[in-house]
Amino acid sequence: MAIDFGTCFTTAAVRPAQSDAVSAVEIENSRYLPSLVCLDDAGRLLTGRAAVQLAAQRPERAEQHPKRALLRQPAVLLDDCERETVDLVAAVLARAVAEARAQQGGAGPARTVLTHPADWSPADLDRLAEAAARAGIDRPELLPEPVAAARFYAARADGGTQSVAAGGGPIAVYDLGGGTVDTAVLRWEGSEFRTVAVAGDPGFGGRDLDQALFALLRDRALDLDPEPWQRLWDDPAPAAAHQRAxxxxxxxxxxxxxxxxxxxxxxxxxxxxxxxxxxxEYRAAVTPALTASVDLLDRVVARAGLTPADLAVVVLCGAASRTPPVADLIADWLGRSPELATDPKAAVALGALTEPPAPPAPAASDPAAADGATEGRRRWTVTHYPDEVDPYLDGRLSF
Structure with missing residues (x-):
């Protein structure tokens, strides 16, 4: 199975043994498990609908974005209880595994692939691996998200992966999720996509587009009559909290x-x-921020030593990539339409189980090569070029 642990939502996919058919795992009748975790009265970490429902009433007990917390701090305070961030992540991963097992007749996965942002450091990956271990996942394979997205696209392109490999052109990935935007450029080398340049903004994502819509609604309500709006947002009662959620x-x-x-x-x-x-009016409100995210894509293409005309394709993934201005802005920049998956939110999890052509087996007389091949399947290498750090970006887009 594969798990794409996201900032706002987590998706999982399974591929039965001896089969090429990959399918998304449905959890509570949805492909998208909220990544939010909430602490109940008994000290248990809740996930899914139960966590969302309790968080609406007791927000002080919830961690809205465990993925961000995993990178920033070793522990968080949920109400008056301190919990390790790896335990929060482990709760989400364990839920995904349990649901997959239930849907596969109780059988556990022979392999588990965890996807991650391409620019995560070895220390970040170690924390993810520790969370996986606490969730009962033994020796997970760690795969960069843009590699999974490129695999997903290639498997569905005309002629399949071999056709994309034969074309030889670089691929750009634009991943606009709920809480982040990530961009990458990849090349097909040998038998796999290799990430050659990456850049992202951990502070901008689909939730910011929600906020733009919220601002439109707020301004209209205040113009009509400010009293009901202020009463809704100032009332500390549980009923008002439920209405706000x-x-x-x-x-x-x-x-x-x-x-x-x-x-x-x-x-x-x-x-x-x-x-x-x-x-x-919604398009006008979100276009400036989305234009800045396309500028980020332009910069990562330039860092790879390329121009938009050099790209074979730009692949869009992430739930918020369906926002109407996104494809139009990228098409204007690229000079042609990008590729958008039917379900861009699940594309990374599904692509993680779309295998590239098998590499040649190492020679039996070369045990070091055999060991290296095994390690390469467990954790992929991302190449960072010296000029990849943008001194003007400083970790955030400027809007």
């Missing part, structure tokens, strides 16, 4: 609906009629 979920659904419809309606407690948001 529900409105947050409605905003996310509305943002996704704007990918296919030009108008959404949002009901806000305290107002008699729903507010109408047009696709054009």
């Amino acid at each position: 529900h409105l947050g979920r409605e905003l996310t659904l509305a943002k996704e609906s704007l990918s296919s419809t030009g108008t959404v309606y949002l009901a806000v407690p305290g107002y008699p009629d729903p507010f109408v948001v047009q696709g054009g």
Whole structure:
């Protein structure tokens, strides 16, 4: 199985033995398990709907983004209880494994692949591996997310992976998830995609697009009548907290609906009629930030010594990549349309189990080569060029 542990959502996929058919794992009737973790009264770490429901009432007991916490600190305070961040991640990973086992008749995975951002350091990967061990995952294979995304694209391209390999052109990946944007350039070398340049912003993602929609709604409500809005957001009662959480979920659904419809309606407690948001005004609100993220893609292509015209394709993945301006902005920059997966949120998990052609077996007389081949399958190498650090980026995009 493969697990794509995301900032906001986690996806998993399985491939039965002796089969090339890869399928996403459904957890609580959804392919997307919230990465949020919440502590219950008994000291248990809850995941999924139970965690989301409790977090809406007791936000002080929740860690909204365990992936970020894993990199920033060894422990977090949930209410008055300190818990190690690796345990929070382990809870999410263990939930994914348990659901996969249940759907496969109780059988555990023979191999487990964990995907990760391509620019994670060895120390970051060690923390992920430790969380996996606490989740009962033995010797996971660690695969960079853009490699998985490139595999997913190549397997579905005309002629399959061999056709992409024969073309020889570099591939760029633009991954706009719920909490981050990551970009990478890859080349096909030998029998696998190799990441040659990476760049990302851990502080910008789909949740920021939700915030832009929230700002549109807030401004409209305040213009009409500020009192109900202020009452909704200042009220500490559990009922108000539930209303705020529900409105947050409605905003996310509305943002996704704007990918296919030009108008959404949002009901806000305290107002008699729903507010109408047009696709054009939402597009105008989010375009500056998305333009900055495309500039990040342009910089990573330049760091690889390439121009947009040199790219064979730009692959879009991540849930927020379906936001209407994304494909248009990248098409304007690239000069042609990018490739967007039918389910971009699950593309990385599915691609992680899409195997490239097998490399030639090492010679029997070369045990070092055999050992190296085994290690290469366990943890992939990312090449960083000397000029890859952008002194003007400083870890965040400037909006």
